[in-house]
Amino acid sequence: MSKYCSRCDTELNDDAIFCNRCGNKVAENHIETSYHHSDFACPRCHSENIQSLPIIYQSGSSGTNAITAADKFIAVTKGNTMTDLARSVAPPTKKEENWWPTFVFGALAYIGFENDSTILGLIGGLLAVGGFYSIYEIDNYNKNVFPVEYDNWQNSYLCHRCGNVFRIN
Secondary structure (H helix, E strand, C coil), rough: CEEEEECCCCCCCCCCCEECCCCCCCCCCCCCCCCCCCCCCCCCCCCCCEEEEHHHHHHCEEEEEEEEECCCCCEEEEEEECCHHHHHHHCCCCCCCCHHHHHHHHHHHHHHHCCCCHHHHHHHHHHHHHHHHHHHHHHHHHHHHHHHHHHHHHHHECCCCCCCCEECC
């Protein structure tokens, strides 16, 4: 059986009088158990001071939308503010597909080949192929990788005591 500090939840030696982490005096009626923590505790430090990443993100984000009018002038203020903690646990985002460079390079290849400029046509064609490959990779990420990362984010927690980010199964 192990005993734990009632203030900081640190595991203590059986003969401890004071906690070697926070200095708290060990009570006579200390909790003795092989594992006394709830299922919702940090796996690293066993603290129950945890919070889900989506809740941290939502509570640390706010939007501003205001209209100010004075005489003949109207000012519109829009913006978002976010705490550093919310920013650090922001959800993963999908990658944007940008088609226009691929079309431009494809048009360059077409113009090059139409005007008997093989070098211009080859360069434009290679760049267009590279653009299509990039779009393929982005599409693959958005369909296969992003959903897994987003699910992990949705089901992850932050320990406010030790900073560990973990998932509860």
